[in-house]
Structure formats: structure tokens, C-alpha cells
Amino acid sequence: MNLxxxxxxxxxxxxxxxxxxxxxxxxxxxxxxxxxxxxxxRLKRFGYRVVEAGNGREALEMARRERPELIVLDWMMPEMDxxxxxxxxxxxxxxxxxxxxxxxAHDQPAQIAEGxxxxxxxxLSKSASKEEIRARVLxxxxxxxxxxxxxxxxxxxxxxxxxxxxxxxEMDADxxxxxxxxxxxxxxxxxxxxxxxxxxxxxxxLTLGGDLFDVMxxxxxxxxxxxxxxxxxxxxxxxxxxxxxxFLRAKNILQMLGSYDPEKxxxxxxxxxxxxxxxxxxxxxxxQLHLPTGRLTYAAAGHPGALLCPAEGPSRWLTRATFPLGxxxxxxxxxxxxxxxxxxxxxxxxxxxxxxxxxxGALWGRERFQGVIDAGRQRSLSETxxxxxxxxxxxQQAQHFPDDAAVMGLAVTEGLEExxxx
Amino acid sequence: MTITQRAVKEATVLDLKGDLTYSNRAAFKSAVEQVKNAGxxxxxxxxxxxxxxxxxxxxxxxxxxxxxKVQQAQVSLLKPQSYVREIMSLANIPKxxxxxxxxxxxxxxxxx
Numbered sequence: 001m002n003l004x005x006x007x008x009x010x011x012x013x014x015x016x017x018x019x020x021x022x023x024x025x026x027x028x029x030x031x032x033x034x035x036x037x038x039x040x041x042r043l044k045r046f047g048y049r050v051v052e053a054g055n056g057r058e059a060l061e062m063a064r065r066e067r068p069e070l071i072v073l074d075w076m077m078p079e080m081d082x083x084x085x086x087x088x089x090x091x092x093x094x095x096x097x098x099x100x101x102x103x104x105a106h107d108q109p110a111q112i113a114e115g116x117x118x119x120x121x122x123x124l125s126k127s128a129s130k131e132e133i134r135a136r137v138l139x140x141x142x143x144x145x146x147x148x149x150x151x152x153x154x155x156x157x158x159x160x161x162x163x164x165x166x167x168x169x170e171m172d173a174d175x176x177x178x179x180x181x182x183x184x185x186x187x188x189x190x191x192x193x194x195x196x197x198x199x200x201x202x203x204x205x206l207t208l209g210g211d212l213f214d215v216m217x218x219x220x221x222x223x224x225x226x227x228x229x230x231x232x233x234x235x236x237x238x239x240x241x242x243x244x245x246x247f248l249r250a251k252n253i254l255q256m257l258g259s260y261d262p263e264k265x266x267x268x269x270x271x272x273x274x275x276x277x278x279x280x281x282x283x284x285x286x287x288q289l290h291l292p293t294g295r296l297t298y299a300a301a302g303h304p305g306a307l308l309c310p311a312e313g314p315s316r317w318l319t320r321a322t323f324p325l326g327x328x329x330x331x332x333x334x335x336x337x338x339x340x341x342x343x344x345x346x347x348x349x350x351x352x353x354x355x356x357x358x359x360x361g362a363l364w365g366r367e368r369f370q371g372v373i374d375a376g377r378q379r380s381l382s383e384t385x386x387x388x389x390x391x392x393x394x395x396q397q398a399q400h401f402p403d404d405a406a407v408m409g410l411a412v413t414e415g416l417e418e419x420x421x422x
Numbered sequence: 423m424t425i426t427q428r429a430v431k432e433a434t435v436l437d438l439k440g441d442l443t444y445s446n447r448a449a450f451k452s453a454v455e456q457v458k459n460a461g462x463x464x465x466x467x468x469x470x471x472x473x474x475x476x477x478x479x480x481x482x483x484x485x486x487x488x489x490x491k492v493q494q495a496q497v498s499l500l501k502p503q504s505y506v507r508e509i510m511s512l513a514n515i516p517k518x519x520x521x522x523x524x525x526x527x528x529x530x531x532x533x534x
Contacts, residue, residue: 229477231481279482279484281477302514319512328514351476355474361473
């Protein structure tokens with residue numbers, strides 16, 4: 001069996017880059033023709049491809065053009081000597097990692113130090129044996145390949161990162177535009193109708209929130225109001241919320257049900273918005289305020305409720321235990337009623353405003369929230385809302401809430417009866 | 423949240439520790455899925471060491487009760503802390519899933 005017949009060149013096994021079909025390319029820089037020819041012949045016998053340059057200047061051009069895996073370089077040359085070639089090449093960013101083997105006739109420590117300092121990677125004595133030359137070239141190629149792989153990987157990473165950043169920026173812009181759309185759905189602050197003042201604060205946990213609320217004029221005598229909370233977070237929750245909000249529009253409800261009767265609205269919503277396969281659902285609080293009398297009719301579906309803060313006396317929660325929407329097809333929702341008087345305030349809120357943990361894990365809670373509302377009677381509606389948010393933030397010692405936090409405040413600014421008659 | 427599974431008589435108990443919230447839903451779902459696929463007829467969720475539950479957590483319990491109902495299997499809740507009990511009550515969860523104070527009570531009802 002003749003193994004050599006398949007591999008006539010002894011060094012061919014060493015010389016082939018496993019990653020590419022061609023043998024490694026070496027640039028040989030040597031001004032002395034006889035030395036150059038014999039070295040080139042030796043390297044070729046090892047199985048490498050060799051390109052030759054007679055001086056430093058020529059070599060620079062060739063290095064940039066051919067991008068050799070290894071440069072074998074003579075120290076002493078006219079026009080540009082070896083170390084100067086190293087320095088010049090290293091200034092070129094694309095050549096920073098080229099592997100340079102510097103040949104020298106007299107390998108004194110001081111000279112070696114100078115060569116390394118000026119940019120060479122290793123040394124090769126001109127009197128080196130065939131085995132040493134072969135070993136140093138192999139070692140150099142190993143390093144050179146590793147460096148190239150690193151460079152390729154780094155370049156791929158950089159382009160992947162750029163791609164990701166571009167995609168992320170597109171998504172952020174999309175989210176921002178969706179968020180500003182959702183914001184545009186919320187009621188304008190101020191006075192939706194004479195005799196009623198409205199203010200709200202809203203901080204979604206992510207850019208897009210799943211809590212939405214509205215106040216709308218149903219007809220001359222009625223104001224409709226609601227707050228909804230989608231379980232879950234982010235885009236999916238926001239989309240579901242927006243669809244429920246569309247359902248809750250005055251025009252739609254009046255067309256479907258003939259009135260904005262809270263228990264009927266909840267009954268219908270419970271039918272139309274079943275819990276998703278992921279277990280996501282809504283809670284909803286709906287109210288209807290009869291302006292001439294100040295009578296508020298309301299019903300809740302699993303919603304923690306609204307807080308009534310009368311001009312005098314303690315505040316109280318307007319809710320009862322009921323199923324959230326879509327959890328029980330035969331759930332029943334019942335209207336409750338309360339009379340609003342001048343200077344009474346009504347707050348619709350999502351649980352995200354008081355389910356706020358302190359760094360030790362204790363929740364801010366409904367009672368503390370209620371305390372801020374009670375203490376805010378002397379302050380304006382918007383100041384009271386601002387106080388709720390700032391105290392909740394202080395409690396958790398962080399700016400952003402873990403869940404969407406929304407509070408909408410309504411105040412009866414004058415006698416509803418008087419304003420509606422006059 | 424950590425979830426530990428153990429068998430007690432004819433039931434399987436999941437001992438929950440931590441918060442049952444939106445961010446822990448995957449862990450809870452996979453634990454329940456595992457128990458369900460094993461053919462469990464009575465699942466007891468031990469809430470003794472659950473300090474907080476958000477709306478997603480409530481949804482998970484509601485979903486759990488629905489899927490077990492379809493399979494004619496039973497779900498029970500065990501020893502919720504007062505806050506968790508309060509928010510479960512607001513969402514009417516006790517009308518869907520029975521709540522017990524001891525494991526023995528939960529097991530006894532099933533046997534009866």
C-alpha cells in the first residue's frame with residue numbers, strides 16, 4: 001500500500017486550512033534573491049501557496065491586495081526595512097491582525113524586543129532548521145486563523161446587533177405610536193359636562209397599557225363612565241382592551257341595548273368577551289350618572305371598584321363580589337345606586353395603583369390609597385391624583401409600577417339639579 | 423415562585439411558594455399541565471405561602487377550575503392568606519373553587 005502516492009507533498013496535511021479548500025497563502029518579503037528563492041521553494045514544499053516581494057513598499061501593496069494568512073519578513077532591506085514595514089502595516093486597521101514572522105540573522109534579545117515592540121509577532125532565525133521553520137510557520141498560521149475566525153465572528157455579531165437594534169427601534173416606534181393612539185382614546189381632562197370636573201392619571205407598566213377608562217355623555221341627562229382592566233400585560237392586553245373599549249362606546253351600547261344600564265352592559269360584555277385560552281380576562285366597572293338628580297347607578301364585574309369620597313363623612317368603596325367578565329357564562333350582575341351631592345368626588349381606579357410592593361414586599365394597599373384620597377379633600381382633584389401616584393412611588397421606592405396604574409377622578413362641582421335647570 | 427408537587431391519598435397537592443402573578447404564569451401552567459396529564463382527579467393548590475396574587479393569577483385559577491370541570495376532576499384551594507383571600511373574593515373565585523383550611527378537610531369532602 002503506497003500512502004505517499006496520494007500525498008506527494010509531505011507537508012500538505014499541515015498546509016490546508018480546514019475551513020477552505022486552498023492551502024494557506026504566505027507572503028515572503030526578502031530583498032536578497034537567492035535567499036528569497038530558496039525560502040519560497042521550501043515553503044512551497046511544505047504545501048503552502050507563496051507570493052513574493054523584494055522590498056517593504058512592494059510588500060505593503062501585496063499584503064493589502066492578497067491578504068495573506070502569514071507574512072515572512074526579512075529585517076534588513078533597502079527602501080523600507082522589516083520593523084518599519086511592521087509599523088506601517090499595523091497602522092492600517094484592516095491589517096492590524098496580520099501575522100508577521102520576522103527573520104533575522106543575529107537573534108539578540110535587544111533586537112528581538114525591538115522587533116516585537118514595532119509590530120512583529122514572532123521571530124525566525126535565518127539559520128533555523130527546516131523543522132523549526134515548519135513549526136514556527138504552523139504556529140503562526142494557527143494564531144492567524146484563530147484571529148480571523150474571531151474577526152469574522154465579531155463582524156457577524158456586529159451586523160446581527162445592528163439588525164436587532166434596527167428591528168428594536170422599529171418595534172419601539174410602533175409601540176410608541178400604538179401608545180399614543182391608546183392615549184388619544186382616553187377622555188379629555190377638564191369638564192365633560194357643566195357641573196362635573198374630570199381629572200385622571202395613568203401610568204402603564206409597559207409602553208402599552210391594558211387599563212382603559214372613559215367618561216361620555218349618553219344623552220342630555222346622563223353621563224356614562226367606566227374603567228376596565230385587562231389581565232396580562234403588553235400588546236396583547238392593550239389590543240383586547242381597545243376592542244372592549246370600542247364595545248363600550250355610547251353609540252354602540254345605545255344601539256345594542258337602548259340604554260347605558262350598567263348591569264345590562266356587563267351582562268352583554270360577559271357574553272361577548274369570554275376568557276381566552278391563556279386565562280386572560282377583563283374586570284370592568286360601569287356607572288351611569290343621572291345628572292338632574294345626581295343618582296349614580298353602577299355595577300362591577302370582578303373589578304375592585306370605585307371609591308366614593310363624599311364632601312363630608314368617610315369615603316367608601318362602591319363594589320360587590322362578582323365574577324370578572326367571561327369567566328362564568330351565567331354570571332349575574334346587579335346594579336347598585338348612590339346619590340352624589342355637590343363637592344362629592346368619585347374615583348375609578350385600577351388595582352395597579354395600590355397593589356404596589358415596598359422593597360420588603362409589603363403592599364401599599366387599598367387602605368393607604370383611601371387615606372390619600374380622604375386627605376385630599378382640601379386639594380384639587382388633580383393634586384389629589386398626583387399625591388396618590390407620588391405616595392405609591394415613594395412606597396415602592398421606584399418610578400415604574402409593576403402593573404398598569406390608572407385613577408380617574410370625577411367631582412361634582414356644583415348642584416347638579418341647579419346646573420341642569422339653569 | 424417555587425412549586426412542589428406531592429401525593430396525598432387520592433389527591434395531588436401543589437405547594438406554592440412566592441407570588442402567583444403574570445410573570446410566574448408559565449411555571450404554574452406547566453406544573454398544572456403535568457398533574458393533569460398524570461390523570462389527577464383531585465388537585466389541591468396550597469396557597470399558604472402565597473403572599474400576593476394579581477389578576478393573571480386569578481385568571482389562572484379560573485382557567486384551572488374550568489379545565490378540571492370539563493374532565494370531571496376537582497380543584498381545591500388550601501389556606502389562602504388574608505390578602506389573597508380578599509382579592510379572590512372580589513372576583514368571586516370562592517364560588518368556582520372550594521377553599522379549605524386543612525388538607526384533611528379538602529380530602530374529606532372529596533371522599534364524601
